[in-house]
């Protein structure tokens with residue numbers, strides 16, 4: 001890029017990780033609308049918080065209210081949505097936090113591009129797998145009903161594609177598993193692989209001196 005220079009920073013990812021006392025990585029949730037991404041992502045962020053682990057949560061619906069509010073649901077806009085989100089997620093990881101993202105992210109190539117942004121082991125793909133008919137039955141926001149009535153164009157699973165991951169690190173079938181058990185499965189994965197420690201961190205409090 002012309003006339004733009006990268007500035008090195010004094011603090012590096014390892015410094016942040018050391019001060020936080022844990023590793024950092026992206027937990028990239030992908031799945032159909034209504035599959036359970038937001039519910040499970042929220043449950044995971046709460047469990048991590050209770051363990052004293054720093055984690056941010058980026059939800060597709062929420063980012064579309066701000067950073068991504070210029071984007072719609074064409075294939076091009078979804079690609080840009082995932083590109084921007086991937087860059088933000090990388091910033092969090094570079095600052096020593098876990099970053100949980102909950103986006104449909106329907107295209108394999110878009111997810112692969114985010115994976116390639118990060119070193120190996122720092123991108124954990126979580127396939128929130130539920131059959132379309134289960135998602136449609138849940139229809140928590142009434143969107144499938146609208147899509148079937150032709151009121152929402154390019155709706156994922158109905159009139160726009162969803163490309164399921166072939167090699168996700170974690171697969172959760174939410175037709176068979178509760179939100180709580182799904183969140184526990186993800187925490188168990190992080191513990192098994194050594195991303196976080198299993199023992200509970202002691203309660204800490206800060207006294208701010210003025």
Ligand SMILES: Nc1ncnc2c1ncn2[C@@H]1O[C@H](COP(=O)(O)OS(=O)(=O)O)[C@@H](OP(=O)(O)O)[C@H]1O
Nearest residue numbers: 033034060073078081103104105106153154155156
């Ligand atoms: N056409 C169409 N297709 C799919 N989803 C739609 C659409 N229009 C609006 N919505 C609502 O937008 C949420 C999905 O936003 P994302 O940013 O996750 O989508 S994407 O990753 O860019 O495909 C999605 O949220 P979730 O239900 O949480 O997945 C819907 O609430």
Ligand SMILES: Nc1ncnc2c1ncn2[C@@H]1O[C@H](COP(=O)(O)OP(=O)(O)O)[C@@H](O)[C@H]1O
Nearest residue numbers: 033034035036037038039138140174177178179
């Ligand atoms: N086992 C389950 N896992 C996840 N969500 C479930 C489950 N059973 C029922 N639900 C419900 O399905 C809906 C999923 O919605 P949400 O979490 O917003 O999904 P998404 O973010 O993928 O659109 C919620 O209303 C949730 O309570």
